[in-house]
Amino acid sequence: MPKKQxxxxxxxxxxxxxxxxxxxxxxxxxxxxxxxxxxxNAERGLxxxxxxxxxxxxxxxxxxxxDLDVVGxxxxxxxxxxxxAVTTHLGLGGTINTTFNEPWELAKQFASLDHLSGGRAAxxxxxxxxxxxxxxxxxxxxxxxxxxxxxxxxxxxxxxxxWLADGRPVDHHSDQFDVVGTFPIPxxxxxxxxxxxxxxxxxxxxxxAKTADAIFSRHGSxxxxxxxxxxxxxxxxxxxxxxxEITILPATTFALGDTPEExxxxxxxxxxxxxxxxxxxxxxxxxxxxxxxxxxxxxxLPDIDPDPxxxxxxxxxxxxxxxxxVAQRWRELAEAKGGLSIRELIIETTARQSFVxxxxxxxxxxxxxxxxxxxDGFILVPHLTPGGLDEFVEKVVPELQDLGSYRTGYTxxxxxDHLGLREPA
Amino acid sequence: MRxxxxxxxxxxxxxxxxxxxxxxxxxxxxxxxxxxxxTAQLAAQSGADFLALPDSFGPGSGLDAVAIxxxxxxxxxxxxxxxxxxxxxxxxxxxxxxxxxxxxxxxxRAGWEPAVSRTAQEAAxxxxxxxAEPAELWREAAETIEVVVALWDSWExxxxxxxxxxxxxxxxxxLHYVDFTGEFFSVxxxxxxxxxxxxxxxxxxxxxxxxxAVAARWADVVRIEAPDPAxxxxxxxxxxxxxxxxxxxxxxxxxxxxxEILLAADPNAARRELDELGELAPRTLRVxxxxxxxxxxxxxxxxxxxxxxxLTLPGGLRVLADEVAxxxxxxxLRTPADPAATLRERFGLxxxxxxxxxx
Ligand SMILES: Cc1cc2nc3c(=O)[nH]c(=O)nc-3n(C[C@H](O)[C@H](O)[C@H](O)COP(=O)(O)O)c2cc1C
Numbered sequence: 001m002p003k004k005q006x007x008x009x010x011x012x013x014x015x016x017x018x019x020x021x022x023x024x025x026x027x028x029x030x031x032x033x034x035x036x037x038x039x040x041n042a043e044r045g046l047x048x049x050x051x052x053x054x055x056x057x058x059x060x061x062x063x064x065x066x067d068l069d070v071v072g073x074x075x076x077x078x079x080x081x082x083x084x085a086v087t088t089h090l091g092l093g094g095t096i097n098t099t100f101n102e103p104w105e106l107a108k109q110f111a112s113l114d115h116l117s118g119g120r121a122a123x124x125x126x127x128x129x130x131x132x133x134x135x136x137x138x139x140x141x142x143x144x145x146x147x148x149x150x151x152x153x154x155x156x157x158x159x160x161x162x163w164l165a166d167g168r169p170v171d172h173h174s175d176q177f178d179v180v181g182t183f184p185i186p187x188x189x190x191x192x193x194x195x196x197x198x199x200x201x202x203x204x205x206x207x208x209a210k211t212a213d214a215i216f217s218r219h220g221s222x223x224x225x226x227x228x229x230x231x232x233x234x235x236x237x238x239x240x241x242x243x244x245e246i247t248i249l250p251a252t253t254f255a256l257g258d259t260p261e262e263x264x265x266x267x268x269x270x271x272x273x274x275x276x277x278x279x280x281x282x283x284x285x286x287x288x289x290x291x292x293x294x295x296x297x298x299x300x301l302p303d304i305d306p307d308p309x310x311x312x313x314x315x316x317x318x319x320x321x322x323x324x325x326v327a328q329r330w331r332e333l334a335e336a337k338g339g340l341s342i343r344e345l346i347i348e349t350t351a352r353q354s355f356v357x358x359x360x361x362x363x364x365x366x367x368x369x370x371x372x373x374x375x376d377g378f379i380l381v382p383h384l385t386p387g388g389l390d391e392f393v394e395k396v397v398p399e400l401q402d403l404g405s406y407r408t409g410y411t412x413x414x415x416x417d418h419l420g421l422r423e424p425a
Numbered sequence: 426m427r428x429x430x431x432x433x434x435x436x437x438x439x440x441x442x443x444x445x446x447x448x449x450x451x452x453x454x455x456x457x458x459x460x461x462x463x464t465a466q467l468a469a470q471s472g473a474d475f476l477a478l479p480d481s482f483g484p485g486s487g488l489d490a491v492a493i494x495x496x497x498x499x500x501x502x503x504x505x506x507x508x509x510x511x512x513x514x515x516x517x518x519x520x521x522x523x524x525x526x527x528x529x530x531x532x533x534r535a536g537w538e539p540a541v542s543r544t545a546q547e548a549a550x551x552x553x554x555x556x557a558e559p560a561e562l563w564r565e566a567a568e569t570i571e572v573v574v575a576l577w578d579s580w581e582x583x584x585x586x587x588x589x590x591x592x593x594x595x596x597x598x599x600l601h602y603v604d605f606t607g608e609f610f611s612v613x614x615x616x617x618x619x620x621x622x623x624x625x626x627x628x629x630x631x632x633x634x635x636x637x638a639v640a641a642r643w644a645d646v647v648r649i650e651a652p653d654p655a656x657x658x659x660x661x662x663x664x665x666x667x668x669x670x671x672x673x674x675x676x677x678x679x680x681x682x683x684x685e686i687l688l689a690a691d692p693n694a695a696r697r698e699l700d701e702l703g704e705l706a707p708r709t710l711r712v713x714x715x716x717x718x719x720x721x722x723x724x725x726x727x728x729x730x731x732x733x734x735x736l737t738l739p740g741g742l743r744v745l746a747d748e749v750a751x752x753x754x755x756x757x758l759r760t761p762a763d764p765a766a767t768l769r770e771r772f773g774l775x776x777x778x779x780x781x782x783x784x
Pocket of ligand 1: 052095097198200201205
């Protein structure tokens, strides 16, 4: 049997503290030149697709716009169409919210992107949104969280009817939508865009197992990755789907060096820069729900308890539901590690899957991870824009190719080709 | 003599519904980037100030016009790109960042032509609200333009400060809530997209009875339809008066006449082509003939310039680029375009001050 192949996608930074903007080599994350450089390099590295995340309102912290992270993003469709002009094979994945869009317009936008890119479009359907984000939209924050995936499913159903109608009239009626008309755009080079899903609740996983071509996950460690992989792919059979029809891609970062020591040092330097003293306090405040600006980031955790009711950050998906338990865990962790400072603790607890080593080691670690079915590949999140993937493409990609785990050329023009997917029925 | 503005509008294989017969390629070619790039390149060769890309949610529409503009922007330099964006069934927040981003990927060559969706058919495609009367549709369009422009200003220039000492990436004092509340929607802001190269991409509006007040308040360019130069001149006077009444300087608003063209080096060939295509009632002044016929219309200067709308493609555009453009230059009706100019600069307009700060 041929060796399982690794899939790679390139995450162009959006709003985050991963980007080390303080680094002199950090360029603009909104200039088009940055997108061109980043995308063309990803294509040189034979990546499946470029990926854009989305957030439709600037985050707030303690009632004011959060000012510590990189922020500012161009419109997803517009920038992806422009990137299509400067690349030939790279897939173009955009995160588009299902709550603040309408099927007809969205189907038209994705059909246009797929036609104009020759079959390279992907839609990451996300449902995360609340009244806070809704304040920027006509519809406001009307949608009850329990209904979010209903709307996502109905949105997708309606869009798919439009994409595949091929001149036949569409007559879609669901709780969320009434869509009646004849869609003017014929089916696209890929039939319709590739579908990506990234919600992690039970409902989200079910939606993914039923509908997605790829999953953007956040389960980093080998064990957590394997568990997620088994769970997600295990849900597919009841929808009559083969496990190979979904590509699971966790987000991951990396740090390289000519020697293992140098790589470790680079990794440490990057992590430290990602969590500035101010960012460390802001993270702590998110859990504590209080103003902690009086605390020293290089000192110990506050001895006061979190305010469990407070939510001082808005516009960010919350994965932690119980702040008192988190505080308890963090105190124990700080203690066990010999008395970590606030900043050290945040560096420790916000770390995600990261591959650190020489290019050969990183290639080997990634290959082991994928061969162990902890994922089918990765969405790489570099710490620098736009050059953050350059060294990876130059040095790690050839190592992956040597291991026989990575393509040496694109085998077709469309993103479905890269992912080994059939056209939708 | 003033210099004249020149714009080009293309849709499908030309405005004539039978134009595809002449095109020699299947209709599916309209779905390919190659078609749109080739058309935009020809338009750019004509030296036109901008390429207008019509769009709607109605039947017969094709790919999304903003998408087409973005797709051609990186590979077709020089020319402005003005997609039509309807305001009736869309989210102003999305529209604002889409046009700002078009400005970004085109290095300051973006414009937009806000339009309304009138039909029950379009309303049924969205299923959100019934079709409305033009007056209401244009009130909503005016709100859209107002909030879109406010969102463009919601990031001051230089909001990104990257101040390592304080750990701040942005100066939040330079980000502004727009806090817009109108008859049709409310938008909090700020935008998620920084202020674009032109700050305010060019706003182009068509004159129609219910859009005049909106144009008077917001337009940088007003497009008109008229059967002859005299009627066009009267329309220009009407628009300038409305602009002045709205408290703006009429000299900052260019009025362009739509002119349907079917041009060939040999005037008779152009007329024969139209005969073969069949009868089509003109919507506005039409020029069928040799290149000089269009030059004469422009030379008359009844308005500030024209938007040439080829009845067929690429023929009409080829003659525009090869024959009309040099004649306009020679006659001093146009000056050679500075390829680095922004679209606003082509219209002699300054980069606007920020509404939140005055700078
Ligand atoms: C790895 C990952 C990336 C995500 N990226 C985005 C994003 O860019 N924009 C967004 O609005 N939501 C994003 N989400 C949120 C999810 O799509 C989802 O809507 C949210 O997690 C709520 O659904 P859940 O309860 O099923 O997780 C992301 C989630 C995950 C796990």
